[in-house]
Amino acid sequence: MVSEFAAGNYRFIPAVFQYSGGVAASSGYEIERVRFDKWLSLAEGFAKIADHIKAAGRPLTAFCACELRSPAAFTDEGFRNFNLHYVKTLAEWGIYDGTTNPVARSNVCPEIDPPAEPSFYAFSFTRPSTQGSPTFVIAGSGESQEGNASYAERTVRYRDISPDGIAEKVRYVVGVMEKRMGEFGHGWKDATATQTYTVHGIHHVFADAVVRRGAARAGLTWHYARPPVIDLEYEMDCRRVLREVVI
Structure with a gap:
């Protein structure tokens, strides 16, 4: 089910x-992605x-997605406390109402040379457009299934980093991306970029679980990083954005 965030001119899951599961610009608008040349706190x-x-x-309500980098993976409680701090600004901007958050997000932890504190890598916002081409950003997802249980209880192949375990995690996450794009009526053929985050080898599953399903149609950007919660091993996000800049 997709909801409308009229104040930002976008829909969200x-x-x-x-965070939300993803965002898509409303008719007459497009999403622009901005990457920082240097990470900012x-x-x-x-x-x-x-x-x-x-x-x-x-x-400010046009802010619709962001990509974060953190020093290291959080515990369940640590991740919740971080998120409570993060949403305070969104509330001040009139985006988060205390219950519903329309902003899509990824938050990963570089394995080498991580930031000293949680930082911004990139963000996206909506702006008027006459192009008529749809744009969307799908939030990052690791191999944890939805629900209120702990991450340990809902993680696919929990603590299994064998080749078979990693393969199942990859297949599951690719499926999540497909499901979320499908909510907006789109699929891999529409994506202009796909990013993956893991420190584990995925070559053995890459052809069948990623390429054959169309997830690497525009190539695949691999960030040598971990998902934001301890014992999650694989994450992806994807987008269709026609205007991207670096500042």
Whole structure:
């Protein structure tokens, strides 16, 4: 089920309080992605994002997705506490209402040379467009299934990093991406970029579980990083964005 966030001119897939499952620009609008040349701390990043969105003549509610980098994977409790801090700014911007969060997000932990504190890598926002071509950003997902149980209880092949275990995790996550794109009426043929996050080898499953399903149609960007929660091993996100800049 897709909901409308009229204040930001985009639709979103409702998920959990810290992020949505994905966003798609409303008719007459497109999503622009902005990557930072250097990672910025949350405080610096939010300030820079606000300046950029305002300079584009857009309200802060146009903020629709972001990509974060964290020092190391969190415990379940640590991740929740981080998210409670993160959504405070979204509430101040009139985006998070205390229950529903329309902003899509990925948050991963570089294995080598990580940031000293949680930081922004990129963000996306909506702006008017006459192109008429749909744009969307699908939130990052690891191999944890939806539900209220602990991550240990709902993780596919929990703590199994054997070749078969990794293969099943990859297949599951690719399926999540497909399901979320399908909510907006799209599929891999529409995606302009796919990113994967893992420190494990995936060559043995790459051809059948990724390429043959169309997930690498535009190539695959592999970030040598871990998902944000301890014992998650594989994450992906994808998007269809026609305008991308680096600042």
